[in-house]
Amino acid sequence: MEGRRIGRLASAAILLVLSCLAFQIRASDVIFYESFDESLEGRWIVSEKEDYEGVWKHSKSEGHEDYGLLVSEKAKKYAIVKELDENYSLKDGTVVLQYEVRLQNGLECGGAYLKYLRPQEAGWKPKEFNNExxxxxxxxxxxxxxxxxVHFILKHKNPKTGEYVENHLKYPPSVPLxxxxxxxxxILTPDNEVRILVDGEEKKKANFLSADDFEPALVPAKTIPDPDDKKPEDWDERAKIPDPDAVxxxxxxEDAPMEIEDEEAVKPEGWLDDEPEEIDDPEATKPEDWDDEEDGEWEAPKIDNPKCETGPGCGEWKRPMKRNPAYKGKWHAPMIDNPNYKGIWxxxxxPNPDYFELDKPDFEPIAAVGIEIWTMQDGILFDNILITSDEKVAESYRATAWKPKFEVEKEKQKEEDAAPGSDGLTGVHKKVFDLLYKIADFPFLEPHKPKILDLIEKAESQPNITLGVLVAxxxxxxxxxxKILFGGKKKDEDEGEKEGNAPRRRSTRRET
Structure with a gap:
């Protein structure tokens, strides 16, 4: 009996030791974590550089007991930084950068991004942190x-020139608004990939060494167009030419008119020849302050003649115009293949003199985490900034620190949307806008993305035009x-042609 009790105690002790060891291993995977549960004072350093007048506050997230770092004023520049205990290398293994942000008053114009600073020059002080x-x-x-x-920018050192270049992720995901x-x-992985997640859902995957994923490319092209090469004077780029033998x-x-009167047209029965298309407005009265000497003789404004509404037409009847069968327009020689065509020069x-090979990005280490933004919006709340070497750790933080808050906020939003007289967007509207933002992220729509986003934002402020935006x-x-399918070709349209035998009424304008 006593032996079994001792055995159970020994097993429990072993489990406790293993649990502690597992915790230590897991804790060692966390390189940096900031929950903002404690005061900022003495830990985060506010920039003392000129122009950074925005006031940071240690504040609770609206509706929660959870604290965060708050942008408290509109139309200000903000800068604050926290140095890591030691520089962290990005060159070995997986690195996960993660943080939360809540746009408590929405986002009209501004940034809510983080900067992961590399080691600064000797003598640099955190209070000197700025956009440089x-x-x-x-x-x-x-x-x-x-x-x-959602920006992802890597500042990478060119091994040939020694200059740092901003390499921007192409086609980044849109911001939930x-x-x-x-x-x-x-998530930066050893196989040169970066994955961007929003709320735990992968929105973008890219390769650091791919020219298709970053602009400019980290690795320059092997060849470049020769800047000294010139097009020969006799180089003919015309694929088609007018047939020189055509007569x-x-x-x-060439003088035949495009349209002629339709001689077969007959004036409709009941046409009111003696009725004008417009008459004086019988309800109009001369303004009391009208001065005939200064303003001239007063005339009542014109309105459409109501008698014309019931008849086939009124005023002088004229035969409608029709297409002239003899019209051919100006003659042009037909186009033929150019026998001297050499293609587009x-x-x-x-060989690119600046070309270099690269097996892996030469990441600079992270020495500090900073927020340096200019924003027209207040109410931006940062929280739970994490740097870790384990994706599972980041996932667990999302599950425990972010998910519960998000679910509470989402339910509250649903209740507000469903409340009588609510001016907010309905749940259906939100799903529609979420879908539209996903569509805007399609790479083939990149040239049109600004126009699409502008349409979506107008619809968000005016939910009654959502259907029109969907159509647009x-x-x-x-x-x-x-354009992709047909190579950008458009059907020729002759807008000058007008057909039909219906009687035409002259355009009218009401004078005011």
């Missing part, structure tokens, strides 16, 4: 005008699709 402070990675939401993206807490995650036919009449390629976005997508 060099960083390794900039990550997070930014929206203003046509800009609506509701007032809920969202969590942004960037205008003898019966081609381009300079020859030469559909038109843009179809236009792009047909």
């Amino acid at each position: 402070s060099p960083y390794t990675i900039m990550f997070g939401p930014d929206k203003c005008g046509a800009t609506n993206k 509701d007032k809920l807490t969202h969590v942004y995650t960037a 205008k036919p003898d019966d081609w009449d 381009k300079p020859r390629d030469i 976005v559909a038109v843009v997508i179809l236009s792009v699709f047909f």
Whole structure:
């Protein structure tokens, strides 16, 4: 009996030791974590540089007991930084950058991104942090005008020139523009990939060494167009030319009008020849302050003649115009293949003198985490900033620190949307806008993204025009699709042609 009790105690002790060891291992995976549960004082340093007048506050997230770092004033520049205990290398293994941000008053124009600073020059002090402070990675939401993206920018050192270049992720995801807490995650993996997650859902995957994923590319092209190559003077780029042997036919009449009167047209029965199309407004009266000497003789404004509404027409009847069958327009020689066509000229390629090979990005270490933004919006709340070497750790923080808050906020939003007289967007509207933002992220729509985002934002402020916006976005997508499908060719339209025998009424204008 005693032996079994001792055995159980020994097993419990072993489990306790293993649990502690597992906790230590898990804790060692966390490189940096800031929950903002404690005061900022003495830990985060506010920039003392000129122009950074925005006041940071240690504040609770609206509706929660959870604290965060708050942007408290509109139309200000903000800068604050926290140094890591030691520089952290990004060159080995997986690195996960994650943080939460809540746009409590929405986001009209401003940034809500983080800067992961590289080691600064000797003598640099955190209170000197500003937009010139060099960083390794900039990550997070930014929206203003046509800009609506979750930035991911890598500052990479060119091994040939020694200069640092900003390499921007192409086609980044859009920013969720509701007032809920969202969590942004960037996962850098040893196989040169970066994955961008929003609320735990992968929105973008890219390869650091791919020219298709970053602009400019980290690795330059092997060849470049020769800047000294010139197009020969006799180079003919015309694929088609007018047929030099063509002759205008003898019966081609270039002077025939496009339209002629329809001689077969007959004036409709009941046409009111003696009734004018417009009459004086019988209800109009001369204004009391009208001065005939200064303003001239007063005349009543014109209105459409109501008698014309019931008849087939009124005023002088004229035969309608029809297309002239003899019309041919100005003669042009038909186009034929150009026998001297050499194609579109381009300079020859030469080896790129700036080319270099790269197996992996030469990441600079992270020495500090900073927020340096300019925003027209207050109420931006940062929270739970995490740097870890384990995706599972980041996932657990999303599950425990972010998810509960998000679910509470989402339910509250649903209740507000369903409340009588609510001016907010309905749940259906929100789903529609979420879908539209996803559509705007399609790479083939990138040239039209600013226009699409502008349409979506107008609809968010005016929910009654949502249907019209859906139609407009559909038109843009179809236009792009047909341009891709048919190579941008358009059907020729002759807007000058008018057909039909219906009687024409002269256009009228009411004088006011």
